[in-house]
Amino acid sequence: MAYTPLFSFIGSSGSGKTTFIEKLIAELKNRGVKLGVIKHDAHKFEIDKPGKDSYRFKQAGADIVAISSAEKMAIVKSFTLAEETLEEIVLNYFKDVDMVITEGYKQSSIPKIEVFRECVGKPFLSENKSELIGVITDTENIPRKDVRIFGLDEVSDVAEYLVKNADFSLPEIEISGIDSSLLVKSLERFLMSFRFLKKFKKIKVNIEIEG
Numbered sequence: 001m002a003y004t005p006l007f008s009f010i011g012s013s014g015s016g017k018t019t020f021i022e023k024l025i026a027e028l029k030n031r032g033v034k035l036g037v038i039k040h041d042a043h044k045f046e047i048d049k050p051g052k053d054s055y056r057f058k059q060a061g062a063d064i065v066a067i068s069s070a071e072k073m074a075i076v077k078s079f080t081l082a083e084e085t086l087e088e089i090v091l092n093y094f095k096d097v098d099m100v101i102t103e104g105y106k107q108s109s110i111p112k113i114e115v116f117r118e119c120v121g122k123p124f125l126s127e128n129k130s131e132l133i134g135v136i137t138d139t140e141n142i143p144r145k146d147v148r149i150f151g152l153d154e155v156s157d158v159a160e161y162l163v164k165n166a167d168f169s170l171p172e173i174e175i176s177g178i179d180s181s182l183l184v185k186s187l188e189r190f191l192m193s194f195r196f197l198k199k200f201k202k203i204k205v206n207i208e209i210e211g
Contacts, residue, residue, distance in 0.1 A: 002167035003111045003133070005099035006090065006196040010106045010117035012122035016152065017103050020115055020136060027159040030097065036097040038089060040104030048076050084112070090196045097188040099166055100196055111165075116142060134161065154189070171200040177207035 011017045021037065028035050035078075043087050048055040048065075056077065057065045064077045084092070086105050094100050102110075106125060111133045114126045118139040124130040127143045133150040134159065141147075173188050190204050 003165050004196055004199055005162075005166035005168060006102075006110050007099070007133075007162055007166075008105045008108060008110050008112045009115060010104065010112055010125055012120060013114045014116050014120045016121070017115045019102055020152070020155070020158075021101060023155045024101070024159055027155050028162070031159060031163060031165065034096070034098045036090075036094040036100040038086070038094075038100065038102040038105075040086075040102060047074075053108040081128070083194065087197050091190065091193050094196065095193045098164070098168060115152075117152070133165070134158070167199065172202040173196060173205045175207070176205070177209065 009017050009021055009157070025035060025037065037158055043119040048058060051145055054065045054067050054074075057178075058076055063080075064075060066076075067074045075123070086102065090100055102108075104123055106112075109131055112129060112131050113136060114132060116124050116137045117141075118137070118141060123143055124144075131143060132147050133142065134150060135144060136150045136152060136154070138152050148161060150161075170192060171194070173191050175184050175187055175191065180183060187205065191205070194200055
């Protein structure tokens with residue numbers, strides 16, 4: 001059975017996850033895949049620079065600051081209660097891609113590939129993970145023999161494996177009750193991102209407008 005196109009790469013610190021994902025991005029782009037990538041950071045981070053207008057707006061108390069240009073857009077958003085879940089991030093920000101890759105999210109239930117290097121001297125993380133679908137490694141000394149094993153330089157093979165296992169089919173979307181083409185298009189884009197969370201064949205939405 002094909003997986004929805006959402007995959008997580010996990011591994012201990014120093015295993016080389018980021019380096020491998022960097023190469024994998026280029027390989028998937030060469031295959032025509034429109035790709036989204038999410039890096040999960042367990043620590044506080046700051047991407048906005050002091051002195052910049054956007055930083056000043058954020059420090060002044062804005063909850064969300066967006067920087068937009070003809071080429072790209074960035075959004076800085078504060079969380080008052082808890083960080084957004086992986087599902088919320090995908091639904092809110094990854095509407096227009098074919099596949100999403102994450103680095104981290106070890107506790108999620110999405111299909112996972114572990115990057116494991118014996119020389120790092122840290123434990124294998126996925127011995128009991130049922131959602132593990134592959135291991136990228138430099139050794140045969142791993143406790144899982146029931147999943148696909150790749151070498152550290154087999155980037156093309158991993159890309160082929162993901163594309164082969166990804167279900168790129170799109171659900172049929174039916175929206176009734178509104179005439180605005182702009183609103184319908186926005187809803188369709190949002191609903192289409194549900195395919196990363198669960199396989200839907202058809203999504204029907206009826207909107208009732210008062211007045």
